[in-house]
């Protein structure tokens with residue numbers, strides 16, 4: 001079975017085509033700047049030359065049509081026709097309390113995802129555009145939705161409730177949901193496999209640090225707390241998101257600057273984080289470069305970012321009364337040697353001992369970066385949300401055909 005995995009953002013669409021016989025990737029790619037003047041499609045067919053195409057792509061339906069065109073293209077394609085795609089799997093960030101696992105897309109599932117627009121205004125509308133676009137371009141092909149929130153549905157009430165009037169939870173389901181659950185689940189499982197130890201016996205802190213970033217306390221294979229909240233804004237400092245702040249700042253700033261709800265949301269989600277403090281970029285590579293050149297604002301941005309990661313690790317070690325394994329993953333976690341070093345060299349109180357040589361090795365494989373004597377094992381585990389989505393899609397579509 002060939003499965004197309006789609007991760008739709010508001011202005012982008014990432015895709016991977018899997019052959020599930022051996023879980024090989026036939027092609028992957030990215031459409032950027034959807035709805036802007038010149039959209040860019042980067043297509044990477046396995047075993048063939050990468051291609052980049054610039055054109056006007058005004059919405060997601062056109063983006064998927066272009067992607068399907070590339071996948072079946074005589075020169076750059078990897079399949080003969082669209083009929084060779086038997087199912088589509090979508091990443092959806094918010095599944096609320098209704099979705100504790102992945103699900104087949106039907107009218108009920110779509111209605112529920114739409115109902116959740118309010119809770120994830122930046123993410124769920126984009127996912128719905130992806131689902132609609134796939135339906136239009138590939139009518140009759142079964143689709144599956146895989147939720148970032150599903151893994152965190154095991155959190156106890158004391159982790160997921162906010163200390164605000166209960167009526168807000170009863171009426172509007174205001175609570176912590178978390179995100180990146182597909183990744184936290186995948187890397188915690190992969191860590192246990194790497195160490196050849198039962199997941200049930202382990203206290204793991206998974207650090208998914210990419211453009212969006214979150215930490216999770218995984219105890220016995222279950223998420224018991226996570227740093228993102230009702231929306232993916234809470235917790236760590238991120239590329240353009242503020243993370244935690246005193247909630248009183250919001251009405252204060254709205255009042256002083258006469259901002260609307262949308263404007264303040266946009267300030268906290270798109271104009272804060274690394275970008276706001278450095279004044280240069282939301283990209284950790286550029287922040288690190290700035291820091292190495294001695295730029296004070298980049299240095300401060302890096303310090304604030306690292307400090308927040310370290311504080312959350314401490315708080316989750318406290319939540320679980322200890323930690324056996326710390327896992328780093330996603331763009332920054334997998335690649336930033338200096339971020340990992342700066343975090344870990346100040347966790348000696350937990351018994352963490354970093355092996356600097358192992359930490360400086362670059363590899364796409366799961367690997368240990370702590371010394372043999374370290375009380376806490378520290379691993380780098382490359383995440384693979386797309387593979388999990390492909391596997392869930394495969395399983396659910398096969399079950400629905402029985």
Ligand SMILES: Nc1ncnc2c1ncn2[C@@H]1O[C@H](COP(=O)(O)OP(=O)(O)O)[C@@H](O)[C@H]1O
Pocket residue numbers: 209210211212239282283284285286288330331332335336337
């Ligand atoms: N070599 C590197 N050193 C430091 N940061 C890196 C490196 N490579 C990628 N990153 C950072 O990873 C982030 C993107 O992470 P990623 O997990 O791909 O995010 P997303 O899935 O949210 O788009 C960017 O901030 C980027 O700068």
Ligand SMILES: CC(=O)OP(=O)(O)O
Pocket residue numbers: 093148179180210211212213232
């Ligand atoms: C939920 C979230 O923040 O996702 P991303 O890291 O892909 O932006």
Ligand SMILES: [Mg+2]
Pocket residue numbers: 210211212330
């Ligand atoms: Mg990501």
